[in-house]
Amino acid sequence: MVMLAAMNKPCFLLAVLMGLVFPLVPRVYVSAAPYDPPHQQAIVDDALRPASAIRDALRESSIIPDVLDDFTPSLSLTLTYPSTHSTVELGNTLRPSLLTHQPVYQFHPFTPTPLLPSDDTSSFFYTLILTDPDAKSRKHPIWSEYCHWILTNASSPELIHHHNTNTNTKTKHRILKKYLPPSPPPGTGLHRYVFVLLRGETGADRKDVSAPKKRRHWGYGEERRGVRDWAAEYGLVVVGANFFYARHEGDWV
Numbered sequence: 488m489v490m491l492a493a494m495n496k497p498c499f500l501l502a503v504l505m506g507l508v509f510p511l512v513p514r515v516y517v518s519a520a521p522y523d524p525p526h527q528q529a530i531v532d533d534a535l536r537p538a539s540a541i542r543d544a545l546r547e548s549s550i551i552p553d554v555l556d557d558f559t560p561s562l563s564l565t566l567t568y569p570s571t572h573s574t575v576e577l578g579n580t581l582r583p584s585l586l587t588h589q590p591v592y593q594f595h596p597f598t599p600t601p602l603l604p605s606d607d608t609s610s611f612f613y614t615l616i617l618t619d620p621d622a623k624s625r626k627h628p629i630w631s632e633y634c635h636w637i638l639t640n641a642s643s644p645e646l647i648h649h650h651n652t653n654t655n656t657k658t659k660h661r662i663l664k665k666y667l668p669p670s671p672p673p674g675t676g677l678h679r680y681v682f683v684l685l686r687g688e689t690g691a692d693r694k695d696v697s698a699p700k701k702r703r704h705w706g707y708g709e710e711r712r713g714v715r716d717w718a719a720e721y722g723l724v725v726v727g728a729n730f731f732y733a734r735h736e737g738d739w740v
């Protein structure tokens with residue numbers, strides 16, 4: 488500070504500019520030297536960027552901690568409603584009339600780099616859910632969470648491609664809870680609709696997942712209980728998430 492104060496104005500500006508430019512220098516250097524180990528580091532940093540962007544969006548919307556404990560996504564999860572060309576984009580707002588049919592899903596690692604052997608799809612199974620923590624409204628979550636969809640033994644073409652496994656690839660997913668289209672009641676404002684990708688381990692001690700008895704509170708009978716408890720019951724771990732907002736169709740201005 489003392490040093491800066493002693494500088495004249497152009498010199499100070501130069502120092503600021505240098506400070507802005509300098510962080511870029513190592514990256515430029517690194518990409519010019521592809522065989523340097525630090526290059527590997529740069530790839531890892533880039534790979535983590537989408538994961539932290541997802542985590543940031545989940546925290547900003549309070550989905551962490553309302554629905555999920557804090558976590559770092561390891562898979563990207565995309566959802567599309569093909570017949571209405573609607574895509575779920577980490578907090579965009581969608582009209583319920585676009586969401587009447589079950590969406591198509593895809594999940595894959597953030598980078599094309601090979602996964603660890605322990606990430607082999609044959610040792611894991613994936614479950615995809617849709618939950619509404621804002622039923623009947625975000626202010627009065629008396630029915631929350633409300634379970635909209637559970638699909639298990641999910642597989643994604645890109646994951647299959649990654650591993651060339653032959654065991655799970657032909658398994659068709661199983662619907663445990665039929666897709667219930669979002670239909671937020673009138674006057675209840677924006678609801679958060681949260682897709683969560685859960686991973687369980689296959690193996691002898693695998694507990695086969697089953698649907699909750701009720702959609703309301705995911706059958707746990709208390710406010711703001713839901714996918715977190717259900718996942719814990721079956722030893723499932725959160726590996727990805729995506730979400731959108733929706734309000735009652737007639738409340739659209």
Ligand SMILES: *[C@@H]1O[C@H](CO)[C@@H](O)[C@H](O)[C@H]1NC(C)=O
Binds near residue numbers: 658695696
């Ligand atoms: C999922 O797949 C596993 C193994 O392929 C099978 O044992 C299990 O019953 C399936 N679960 C459901 C709910 O279909």
